[in-house]
Amino acid sequence: MxxxxxxxxxxxxxxxxxxxxxxxxxxxxxxxxxxxxxxxxxxxxxxxxxxxxxxxxxxxxxxxxxxxxxxxxxxxxxxxxxxxxxxxxxxxxxxxxxxxxxxxxxxxxxxxxxxxxxxxxxxxxxxxxHLLWALVTDYGLEALQARVTRKLAGLKCAAFYGCYLLRGQKSIPYDNPFQPESMENVFRAVGATPVYYRGRTQCCGWPISSYATEQSFKMAGSHIQEAIDAGADCIVTPCPLCHLNLDSRQPEVEKVIGRKLGLPVLHLPQLVSLALGISPQQLGLSKHIVSTKPVLELIGR
CATH class of the missing domain: 1.20.1050.140 (Glutathione S-transferase Yfyf (Class Pi); Chain A, domain 2)
Structure with a gap:
C-alpha cells in the first residue's frame, strides 16, 4: 500500500x-x-x-x-x-x-x-x-491498519469525545455529533474493542471545575464509572483538558463520589502509537496519575 x-x-x-x-x-x-x-x-x-x-x-x-x-x-x-x-x-x-x-x-x-x-x-x-479527523479522513483507516505492528487485541476502549469536538461548531462533515463512530473505528483499526456507554459524548466537567468543583468532579466520576460498568479497560480521549479532569483529577474525583475508580485514561495518539510499536516510555505513559500498567499488561508491553 x-x-x-x-x-x-x-x-x-x-x-x-x-x-x-x-x-x-x-x-x-x-x-x-x-x-x-x-x-x-x-x-x-x-x-x-x-x-x-x-x-x-x-x-x-x-x-x-x-x-x-x-x-x-x-x-x-x-x-x-x-x-x-x-x-x-x-x-x-x-x-x-x-x-x-x-x-x-x-x-x-x-x-x-x-x-x-x-x-x-x-x-x-x-x-x-482535529488529528482524529485527519487520521480518519486524510490518512485513512485502511492505511492506518496497514501500519499496525502490535494489534491491541483484547483491549476494551471507551471513547470519550467530550463536547467541544462534536458540538463546538455548527456542523462537522466527518461524523455524527450525537452518535459518533470515528474513535471507535480507529479502535477497530488498531485491533482494540470499542465499549459504548452513555457519557462518551458528554462534557467531562472541566469548564466548570474552577467555580463548581464538586459538580465538575461528579460529572467526571459518573462518566468514568459508566465506562467501568460497561467493561472498559481504559478511557481514550482526543482532548488534553478532558485528560486533565479524567486522569489528573481522578483521585480527587474518587473522594467526591466516595468510590474507587482507578481507570487509566489515554490520549488518542498514545493508544494508536502503542499499536505502531512505539515504546510506552516514548509516549510518557508513566507520567499519568492513574497507572497505565494494567493497559500495558493486557497488550503484552
Missing part, C-alpha cells in the same frame, strides 16, 4: 505543552511514525478555551483569526490534537467565513486589529482539523 504524504500547520495548544507534556510527546511520536509532517505554529497563542468570549466575542475572534492566519501563511490546514481548541478555533473559522458573506465590515475590523500588530490578515482560505 502506498501511504499518502500529509502536511499540516500544527497548533498544539497550551495544556499538552505544559501540564500534560506526555500528550505533546505522543502526538509527535505518532505523526513521525506515520510520516505526517507537522509545522508547529510557534507564534500561535492560546485559543482561550471558550473563556475569551465571556468578556468579548471580538477578542476571541481576533485572537483565533490570527492563529488561523498563521496557518494560511503556510497554505496549510491548521491541525490540533485538542477537542477544545478544535471547537473554539473551528467555530471562529465558521463565524468569520460566514461574515465574509454577510458582514465584511466586521472582518475588516478584525484584520485592522491584526495589521496594527503587524500580523497577517485572516483570509478564510484554510480549514481547522
Amino acid at each position: 502506498r501511504f499518502q504524504t500529509l502536511k499540516y500547520a500544527y497548533f498544539p495548544g497550551c495544556v499538552a505543552q505544559g501540564a500534560c507534556r506526555e500528550l505533546y510527546q505522543s502526538t509527535a511520536a505518532l505523526t513521525q511514525a506515520l510520516g505526517i509532517e507537522l509545522i508547529e505554529l510557534k507564534k500561535a497563542s492560546c485559543c482561550g478555551s471558550g473563556t475569551f468570549k465571556e468578556d468579548s466575542q471580538l477578542l476571541e475572534d481576533t485572537v483565533n483569526a490570527r492563529n488561523i492566519a498563521l496557518a494560511e501563511e503556510l497554505n496549510l490546514p491548521l491541525l490540533t490534537h485538542c477537542s477544545t481548541c478544535q471547537g473554539v478555533i473551528g467555530h471562529v473559522d465558521e463565524r468569520l467565513k460566514d461574515f465574509q458573506q454577510t458582514d465584511t465590515a466586521y472582518i475588516e475590523q478584525i484584520n485592522g486589529l491584526l495589521r496594527k500588530e503587524n500580523c497577517s490578515p485572516y483570509r478564510g482560505s484554510t480549514e481547522v482539523k
Whole structure:
C-alpha cells in the first residue's frame, strides 16, 4: 500500500505543552511514525478555551483569526490534537467565513486589529482539523491498519469525545455529533474493542471545575464509572483538558463520589502509537496519575 504524504500547520495548544507534556510527546511520536509532517505554529497563542468570549466575542475572534492566519501563511490546514481548541478555533473559522458573506465590515475590523500588530490578515482560505479527523479522513483507516505492528487485541476502549469536538461548531462533515463512530473505528483499526456507554459524548466537567468543583468532579466520576460498568479497560480521549479532569483529577474525583475508580485514561495518539510499536516510555505513559500498567499488561508491553 502506498501511504499518502500529509502536511499540516500544527497548533498544539497550551495544556499538552505544559501540564500534560506526555500528550505533546505522543502526538509527535505518532505523526513521525506515520510520516505526517507537522509545522508547529510557534507564534500561535492560546485559543482561550471558550473563556475569551465571556468578556468579548471580538477578542476571541481576533485572537483565533490570527492563529488561523498563521496557518494560511503556510497554505496549510491548521491541525490540533485538542477537542477544545478544535471547537473554539473551528467555530471562529465558521463565524468569520460566514461574515465574509454577510458582514465584511466586521472582518475588516478584525484584520485592522491584526495589521496594527503587524500580523497577517485572516483570509478564510484554510480549514481547522482535529488529528482524529485527519487520521480518519486524510490518512485513512485502511492505511492506518496497514501500519499496525502490535494489534491491541483484547483491549476494551471507551471513547470519550467530550463536547467541544462534536458540538463546538455548527456542523462537522466527518461524523455524527450525537452518535459518533470515528474513535471507535480507529479502535477497530488498531485491533482494540470499542465499549459504548452513555457519557462518551458528554462534557467531562472541566469548564466548570474552577467555580463548581464538586459538580465538575461528579460529572467526571459518573462518566468514568459508566465506562467501568460497561467493561472498559481504559478511557481514550482526543482532548488534553478532558485528560486533565479524567486522569489528573481522578483521585480527587474518587473522594467526591466516595468510590474507587482507578481507570487509566489515554490520549488518542498514545493508544494508536502503542499499536505502531512505539515504546510506552516514548509516549510518557508513566507520567499519568492513574497507572497505565494494567493497559500495558493486557497488550503484552
